[in-house]
Amino acid sequence: MKMQEYIQEAEGVLLHTYNRFQIVLDRGDGVYLYDVEGKKYLDFAAGIAVFALGYNNRDYNDALKAQIDKLIHTSNYYYNVPAVNAARKLRQVSGMDRVFFTNSGAEAVEGAVKAARKYAYLKDGRHDHEIIAMNHSFHGRTMGALSVTGTPKYREPFEPMIGHVKFAELNNFDTVKAQVTDKTCAVLLETVQGEGGMLPAEEDFLRRVKALCEERGILLILDEIQCGMGRTGYMYAWQRWGIRPDIMTTAKALGCGAPVGAFLMTEHVAANSLSAGDHGTTYGGNPLACAAVEKVLDLFESGHVLEQVREVAPYLEQRLEEVRARHDCVMERRGLGLMQGLVLDRPVGDIINRCLEKGLILINAGPNILRFVPPLVVTKENVDEMTEILEGCME
Numbered sequence: 001m002k003m004q005e006y007i008q009e010a011e012g013v014l015l016h017t018y019n020r021f022q023i024v025l026d027r028g029d030g031v032y033l034y035d036v037e038g039k040k041y042l043d044f045a046a047g048i049a050v051f052a053l054g055y056n057n058r059d060y061n062d063a064l065k066a067q068i069d070k071l072i073h074t075s076n077y078y079y080n081v082p083a084v085n086a087a088r089k090l091r092q093v094s095g096m097d098r099v100f101f102t103n104s105g106a107e108a109v110e111g112a113v114k115a116a117r118k119y120a121y122l123k124d125g126r127h128d129h130e131i132i133a134m135n136h137s138f139h140g141r142t143m144g145a146l147s148v149t150g151t152p153k154y155r156e157p158f159e160p161m162i163g164h165v166k167f168a169e170l171n172n173f174d175t176v177k178a179q180v181t182d183k184t185c186a187v188l189l190e191t192v193q194g195e196g197g198m199l200p201a202e203e204d205f206l207r208r209v210k211a212l213c214e215e216r217g218i219l220l221i222l223d224e225i226q227c228g229m230g231r232t233g234y235m236y237a238w239q240r241w242g243i244r245p246d247i248m249t250t251a252k253a254l255g256c257g258a259p260v261g262a263f264l265m266t267e268h269v270a271a272n273s274l275s276a277g278d279h280g281t282t283y284g285g286n287p288l289a290c291a292a293v294e295k296v297l298d299l300f301e302s303g304h305v306l307e308q309v310r311e312v313a314p315y316l317e318q319r320l321e322e323v324r325a326r327h328d329c330v331m332e333r334r335g336l337g338l339m340q341g342l343v344l345d346r347p348v349g350d351i352i353n354r355c356l357e358k359g360l361i362l363i364n365a366g367p368n369i370l371r372f373v374p375p376l377v378v379t380k381e382n383v384d385e386m387t388e389i390l391e392g393c394m395e
């Protein structure tokens with residue numbers, strides 16, 4: 001079949017919840033993707049910050065194949081070896097204490113919210129606890145995750161939400177403080193906002209929120225689903241400042257393509273929140289997904305991925321700063337590490353489509369922001385190649 005035929009059929013059988021780019025991707029190798037007609041693309045989207053190790057990684061593929069031949073699924077009524085190994089490694093790299101594996105990011109957020117509500121419920125027996133989340137945040141599409149997502153247009157058609165959620169402004173401590181009541185059970189934020197515009201939480205803001213939470217017995221939940229897993233040069237973005245949350249979510253690059261997420265918590269929260277019977281999932285933490293997590297964490301270590309990010313990220317920043325300086329339509333560069341954005345004075349859709357034609361895959365973060373979240377194994381040469389195509393498409 002020709003590419004156009006696949007696309008036509010897709011539009012007839014899939015629910016139309018995305019305006020997709022008009023290509024059908026077929027295979028990947030390193031930082032490059034190929035469509036079904038063999039055209040090559042440099043990938044600066046990584047499947048939305050997922051494929052950190054690059055495509056077709058031999059060790060990763062072999063580990064998954066071996067696990068497929070051994071055992072794919074058991075349910076959580078039994079223990080399995082990959083889940084134990086993955087959880088041990090995830091604890092080590094995250095500095096958190098307890099892990100619950102999920103199938104997606106949204107489910108990790110659901111679990112985090114449930115844990116926070118149960119923690120507060122055990123403390124005072126009330127049923128009206130509130131969560132403070134941030135404007136412009138994104139936490140996923142399920143009802144709970146949507147309820148804490150700070151973009152009204154995503155929520156409105158699906159009201160009523162879970163309720164008792166208040167919104168504050170990232171990097172504006174007073175707006176957070178103003179929303180705190182004796183019913184507040186958690187403050188939830190992305191350490192670096194992704195979908196909302198590649199906007200990092202500032203150190204001072206995060207410190208003050210953390211201190212406020214400690215003072216008032218409120219849990220701090222950090223959503224590291226996009227900014228975690230090495231993307232900022234730290235395994236988790238909060239580690240840059242050592243501001244440990246009480247509960248943390250992770251997903252996207254955690255399985256590097258295997259659908260898996262997790263929420264993690266401190267021992268204190270674990271001992272005082274969810275217990276047997278409170279939460280579950282059929283697939284979550286199954287041997288196949290956990291074999292992926294285990295291998296990904298191994299390869300991060302043996303491949304010195306964090307060091308690589310710290311080396312390439314400043315170069316990406318520098319090149320994007322040059323783009324900003326040369327083009328009047330670029331108003332600002334933002335982001336941390338290999339999670340960068342260029343804020344334009346106009347919608348970025350046309351530029352992204354032109355880049356795609358020229359063999360560069362980019363995505364947006366909101367209508368006016370170009371998002372750069374390449375595989376973490378990207379090189380300076382790849383950055384040069386990207387910049388050249390991008391600038392050609394901005395003329």
Ligand SMILES: *Cc1c(COP(=O)(O)O)cnc(C)c1O
Pocket residue numbers: 104105106107109138139140141190194195223224225226227251252
């Ligand atoms: C992508 C994302 C989610 C949702 O993850 P899914 O796997 O799509 O459910 C939640 N939070 C953040 C910060 C994300 O970037």
